Amino acid sequence: MPKNRAFLYKLAPALAVFLLAAVVLWDLLPRQAARYTTTSFAMGSALNLTLYGGGEEEANAIIADVQALEEAISPNIAASYTAQINQNGAAETSEDYRKWVENAVDISRRTGGAFDITLGALSALWDIGGENQRVPAPKEIEAALQHTGSEYIEIQENQIAIPAGMRLDFGAIGKGMACDAAYAALTGTDVKSAVIASGGSVLLYGENPDGEGWTVGIQHPGKETGELIATLSLDAGFVSTSGNYQKYFIRDGRRYCHILDPATGYPAENGLTGVTVVARTGAESDALATACFVLGYEKSLSVLADFHAEAVFITEDGEIIPTEGLRDKLTIQE
Amino acid sequence: MNRTCFQKRDWLLLGGILLTALLLTAALRLFGGDGRVVEIYADGQLAEQIDCRSLTDSRQIEVNGVQVEVSPAGARVLSSVCPDQVCVAAGLLQHSGDMAVCAPQRVVVKLTGTAEDAPDAVVY
Numbered sequence: 053m054p055k056n057r058a059f060l061y062k063l064a065p066a067l068a069v070f071l072l073a074a075v076v077l078w079d080l081l082p083r084q085a086a087r088y089t090t091t092s093f094a095m096g097s098a099l100n101l102t103l104y105g106g107g108e109e110e111a112n113a114i115i116a117d118v119q120a121l122e123e124a125i126s127p128n129i130a131a132s133y134t135a136q137i138n139q140n141g142a143a144e145t146s147e148d149y150r151k152w153v154e155n156a157v158d159i160s161r162r163t164g165g166a167f168d169i170t171l172g173a174l175s176a177l178w179d180i181g182g183e184n185q186r187v188p189a190p191k192e193i194e195a196a197l198q199h200t201g202s203e204y205i206e207i208q209e210n211q212i213a214i215p216a217g218m219r220l221d222f223g224a225i226g227k228g229m230a231c232d233a234a235y236a237a238l239t240g241t242d243v244k245s246a247v248i249a250s251g252g253s254v255l256l257y258g259e260n261p262d263g264e265g266w267t268v269g270i271q272h273p274g275k276e277t278g279e280l281i282a283t284l285s286l287d288a289g290f291v292s293t294s295g296n297y298q299k300y301f302i303r304d305g306r307r308y309c310h311i312l313d314p315a316t317g318y319p320a321e322n323g324l325t326g327v328t329v330v331a332r333t334g335a336e337s338d339a340l341a342t343a344c345f346v347l348g349y350e351k352s353l354s355v356l357a358d359f360h361a362e363a364v365f366i367t368e369d370g371e372i373i374p375t376e377g378l379r380d381k382l383t384i385q386e
Numbered sequence: 387m388n389r390t391c392f393q394k395r396d397w398l399l400l401g402g403i404l405l406t407a408l409l410l411t412a413a414l415r416l417f418g419g420d421g422r423v424v425e426i427y428a429d430g431q432l433a434e435q436i437d438c439r440s441l442t443d444s445r446q447i448e449v450n451g452v453q454v455e456v457s458p459a460g461a462r463v464l465s466s467v468c469p470d471q472v473c474v475a476a477g478l479l480q481h482s483g484d485m486a487v488c489a490p491q492r493v494v495v496k497l498t499g500t501a502e503d504a505p506d507a508v509v510y
Contacts, residue, residue: 064399072407091494093430098487098494102506115430181470247506251487254507269483271510276477278484278497283505293509298472328509 087261094118095126095226097251101234104261106243114237114248118230124149125222125229127172133212134220138172142206142213150207155335156225160202163343163355168314170200172219180310180319181299187308193317200314224311228292228338231255235334253292253338272385273297273325273366282364282372282384290334294341295326295366313346322348323368330378331361349373422482424461426454427494452493461495463488483508 088107092099092115099118101111124146127134136143145153156169174196179185188196199217206213214220222229230250238246238257245258247266256266265285272281273295284291296309296319313320327344331337336359344352349365353375356363362377374382426434428449436445436456444457451467460480463473468490476486482499485508 061399064403072410074407089498091425091427091430091432091496093427093492093494096489098427098485098496099430100485100496100507181472183469185469249507249509252509254509256506260506266507267505269505269508271508277479277486277510278481278508280505280508291507291509295510298475298510299470 090115092118094122095230095250096223097227098249099230100247100249102247103243104245104258106241106246110238110241110243113241114234117233117237118250121230121233122226125152125226127219127221134222137212137214138219141216142211144211150212152222152229152335153205153212153220154207156222156339157202157205157207159225159336159339159343162358163340163347165202165314166346166355167224167339167343168200168202169220169222169225170202170205170214170218171224171312171314172221173199173217174312174314174317175221175223176219178308178310178312178319180301180308185301185308187303197314197317224294224342225335225339227251227253228290228334228336231290231334231337250334252294252341253290253334255290255334256286256288258288270326270328270364270366271295274370280385281366282382284328284330284364284378285381285383286330289330290332290337291328291330292334292337292341293326293328294338294345296320296345297325311342311345315346320346322346324348324365325368326366327352328364328366329356329361330363331359336361422460422480422497422499424454424456424479425494425496425498427496429492450488450491450493452488452491452495454495460484460497462486463495466491466493 088103090101090111101114103110123129124132125134126132127138129135133143133145133149160168177188177192177196204215227250231248231253234248234255245261248255260266265287268284268286268291269280270282272279294311299310300307309319311320324345327341329337329341331340340359340361344363362375364378365373372384422438424436425432426449433449434447438458441458444455447454453464455462455464460478462478463486466473466488468488473486473488479486479497482497482504484497486495
């Protein structure tokens with residue numbers, strides 16, 4: 053037997069093991085790129101973090117910042133600024149809090165009131181998803197509407213004041229704000245890429261390490277969790293969805309969703325089941341998703357243009373309508 | 387002097403090794419699944435972590451008043467003491483990234499995995 057062949061036969065088992073190990077690693081490595089994932093709970097929903105280039109330390113810093121935000125804005129936390137303002141009509145707040153309220157008031161104004169953080173009393177009346185959900189009497193709704201309107205919030209040098217009966221509620225913007233807080237926490241760290249999801253709001257940070265852009269799935273309104281109606285291929289940015297298919301109740305055959313129209317006091321009905329908005333900040337994406345759901349497709353277009361935002365509208369008939377800027381980024385699922 | 391180091395049976399040996407490697411790759415892709423692991427979080431802390439592939443039958447777990455069924459097919463919230471029942475309506479979680487959130491009970495049931503075609507995030 054030539055020497056080379058003898059050597060080959062001696063080498064064969066090692067070569068076989070090497071090749072098989074390489075195959076297994078090849079199969080696993082692309083799926084498990086260096087990333088750190090964890091889940092926490094904040095803003096009344098799951099907070100999912102996927103970090104590329106970072107780890108537990110950065111994740112904990114993000115979670116702490118989002119929880120600090122929640123402690124400031126949640127009306128359900130007694131010590132929060134929001135709870136204090138709601139209870140006492142006014143409270144001294146941090147400068148950050150005043151900026152958040154200013155931003156919310158600005159979005160409210162630019163959406164013609166379709167997004168509004170002063171719906172706390174009205175939301176409590178309906179309590180959709182709560183233990184006391186019901187269809188309030190028209191007089192009750194009319195009375196609750198007397199205590200709404202962002203323009204009545206007084207933002208002073210050190211404090212914020214609201215009229216008697218008004219209740220602040222950040223529910224339609226809070227998860228987007230959580231994404232903004234995550235963005236701020238990530239900036240300047242070693243984390244180069246990340247996906248942070250606070251409920252239905254998502255921060256896409258940096259470039260996807262696989263180099264192909266981020267893929268964001270849009271939940272199918274009529275199907276089980278994880279069944280997608282479409283996907284978006286996006287660069288870094290913020291994405292939020294508002295829909296009527298998760299939180300609702302049915303009375304006398306009629307469906308009442310949790311997104312209330314500030315103009316009528318009743319759940320919004322514009323032939324839509326969901327709106328997904330891509331915007332420059334998390335707060336804008338979240339608030340605009342609600343505003344567009346309230347406004348309907350036609351009236352939303354000028355608002356989206358004002359914010360340089362894009363959207364995908366899903367109608368009750370199952371039609372999927374993207375705005376111009378998302379047309380070539382949208383893939384409809386079969 | 388024989389200039390050809392490798393003869394027919396040597397090539398057969400090498401070919402056999404390569405073929406085995408290719409078959410193993412195909413088997414991993416076809417039958418390896420997406421490595422589904424069910425994670426159950428309570429108050430933001432990981433309470434349970436179960437590899438679906440390790441199960442031969444379904445298993446029920448209760449966390450914060452939320453009854454979760456984990457099976458080789460995935461996981462679902464069977465019942466919850468919460469008023470809105472959004473978590474129950476989420477149905478069977480069977481794809482990587484699928485999630486059922488019980489906000490009132492502060493419970494998150496999440497399917498993690500390694501599926502390459504899973505989106506980076508889902509908005510709902």
